């Protein structure tokens with residue numbers, strides 16, 4: 001069974017991003033995958049510092065989930081045109097996985113969802129999420145989802161209300177799950193044992 005980790009980069013409980021993350025997780029479960037959501041509270045870590053390698057229980061749980069997963073979904077509100085600092089900080093912690101047998105997010109599909117109040121910021125945020133996923137050696141899915149203004153509305157149950165938005169999210173999740181299957185088959189094969197480059201910026 002494929003394992004998908006969903007990171008909700010909104011700091012506030014009950015936010016639209018968090019509700020959309022929960023809906024995406026349910027779609028993954030319906031498709032037969034395992035899905036684990038990390039909310040803003042779960043990801044509210046101190047600023048990442050490479051010179052402070054000690055990790056607490058929450059951080060270890062998060063890093064273990066990231067190391068073991070077959071696919072990732074990143075969801076962020078647009079904060080001044082880009083992803084939230086909370087999510088970026090949590091992704092910086094993935095640096096701890098540089099020496100893993102699958103360094104960083106190597107070979108893992110990464111679906112990206114950006115949510116903004118206005119019309120523009122979801123697109124710039126989506127582009128940045130994909131750049132960060134790529135820098136972590138993940139595979140951004142061809143379908144990314146930018147939900148601006150009314151496209152991000154929720155219905156009475158707190159699920160995405162807009163049928164176009166639901167279709168886009170489902171397509172993105174299908175791609176994550178298809179690639180996750182591929183990634184599972186590839187585990188321990190070609191890139192296993194190849195160490196991360198000394199210069200992570202070389203990715």
Ligand SMILES: Cc1cc2nc3c(=O)[nH]c(=O)nc-3n(C[C@H](O)[C@H](O)[C@H](O)COP(=O)(O)O)c2cc1C
Nearest residue numbers: 010015016017077078079080081115116117118121
């Ligand atoms: C600090 C901050 C910065 C924001 N910057 C933008 C922005 O640049 N463009 C925009 O359209 N919305 C901006 N917003 C609105 C958020 O994108 C919007 O609240 C969020 O996507 C809605 O999701 P939420 O309910 O999960 O917070 C900002 C909100 C905050 C709190």
